[in-house]
Amino acid sequence: MEAARLTPTAGKFVVVGGGIAGVTCAEQLAIDFPSEDILLITASPVIKAVTNFKQVSKVLEEFDVEEQPSTMLENRFPNIKVVESGVKQLKSEQRCILTEDGNHHVYKKLCLCAGAKPKLICEGNPYVLGIRDTDSAQEFQKQLTQAKRIMIIGNGGIALELVYEIEGCEVIWVIKDKAIGNTFFDAGAAEFLTSKLISEKSEAKIAQKRTRYTTEGRRKEAQTKAHAGNIGSALGPDWHEGLDLKGTEEFSHKIHIETVCEVKNIYLQEEFRISEKKSLTFPKDRHNQSVTTDKEIWPVYVELTNEKIYGCDFIVSATGVTPNTEPFLYGNNFDVGEDGGLKVDDHMHTSLPDIYAAGDICTASWQPSPVWQQMRLWTQARQMGWYAAKCMAAASGGESVDMDFSFELFAHVTKFFNYKVVLLGKYNAQGLGPDHELLLRCTKGQEYIKAVLQNGRMMGAVLIGETDLEETFENLILNQMNLSAYGEHLLDPNIDIEDYFD
């Protein structure tokens, strides 16, 4: 291809991916280069836009997310042109991208933001579902309406949200760990939350101020445009709010948790019958009731490593994600992280010239701040997309930018079991070794506060409930003030620590 021999300044800024990382990156480039065309190439018929962005404190941020037709982005930024087609191949030596529609797009600087896909426990089994985008969430909802019992595998964000939201269907929740929610919580916080799960689900949900996921009337439009096999953007905060997550039965929660085990075998109905193995009934609840009987015949049976076997209608594999790198790796010598992401340096630059990456697709490979870690989250996708654009802009002017402040401190606000949850820094003492101390304050059903300290300095915190401590703790972690003198009084409910430190 002739264009391949063009100089590096030829071509456009090209961004791949219509999720939060890609859209934020394209928008920022469009602002920085108002007279240049920015190309956004995406496989999905809709894009994700951040709206109502609010910096709540130095690092905590809140925003809504809207799924929009790509024309809305082009209307807002006339210099952004959206190409609705999947990338088939990246030819990095020729500085060009080949899309499914047969076109080549030459870039001067490229940012890859193709996200990630669910890492399923077993590929190709029609009874094993993953949840990532609008289509997969709706397929899950459809199957749930016919289900009496499902099995959820995994102990991260999706599993935590599902077990709380699903009603009218028995749920067997299989986790590798001793306590629930291992990616977000330690055993203490898990116990605090489990008590909420065991008690009846509260009728009136407390209105929370938090990141809200809105699709408004646009979901229908997106669906009619969606082509089979297309990869959509990841769902995000409150993704389940528009979905009616009800099974066939009339009851609220029926959850049985199998801990410290994994899936050993999955049998289809006929395979199971031939095997002559026996499956277990759903353990009776505290009212000694069980909805399903031992006579049930299930479409699929799961044998666990603890030798127990349960039948169910289908399995949700909520077992993490794998970065979407395939179309970019062929013929290109990228450095790839252990988690399969494209390694990026502190300027979001991959190992190949003029190719950047941001969001779920990338693996942060710089020496991070002692209180920051990568997690594949909405907020980090936005921050990385924005910062990647800044770095691309600076590099094209022969300059450099300092690392953005948002990478100084890990901060995540979310909601689990209808509690506001704020995670800061090394909230689970990740990588701190044994010489750290934990300060705890817990009021059952109301709040759970954990501060992680090392050498008298606060390194992380978990705040569950309406604690109002996030800003104070954020400051204490950022300024690394020596708190030894305060000892356990730091969390004394009779002392208003906000007055001390704000």
Ligand SMILES: Cc1cc2nc3c(=O)[nH]c(=O)nc-3n(C[C@H](O)[C@H](O)[C@H](O)COP(=O)(O)OP(=O)(O)OC[C@H]3O[C@@H](n4cnc5c(N)ncnc54)[C@H](O)[C@@H]3O)c2cc1C
């Ligand atoms: C069910 C669920 C709930 C979640 N809840 C939360 C939450 O509460 N809080 C939070 O912070 N995070 C949450 N997350 C995580 C968050 O959604 C992701 O971290 C974030 O959206 C990643 O954004 P991204 O732009 O990197 O990737 P994505 O949103 O996955 O976007 C990738 C884009 O790339 C496009 N693409 C893929 N392959 C190609 C290709 N070959 N060619 C062209 N385009 C391509 C896709 O169509 C898509 O537009 C949740 C995720 C899921 C699945």
Ligand SMILES: NC(=O)C1=CN([C@@H]2O[C@H](COP(=O)(O)OP(=O)(O)OC[C@H]3O[C@@H](n4cnc5c(N)ncnc54)[C@H](O)[C@@H]3O)[C@@H](O)[C@H]2O)C=CC1
């Ligand atoms: N509120 C929030 O912040 C939410 C965030 N998310 C994000 O969306 C993405 C996808 O969510 P999840 O799939 O829940 O991923 P996750 O990374 O949060 O959790 C994966 C879980 O699966 C477990 N696991 C991995 N392999 C397993 C196996 N073979 N058998 C049994 N368990 C296994 C892990 O131990 C972990 O508990 C993540 O990046 C997550 O952070 C998702 C939902 C809500």
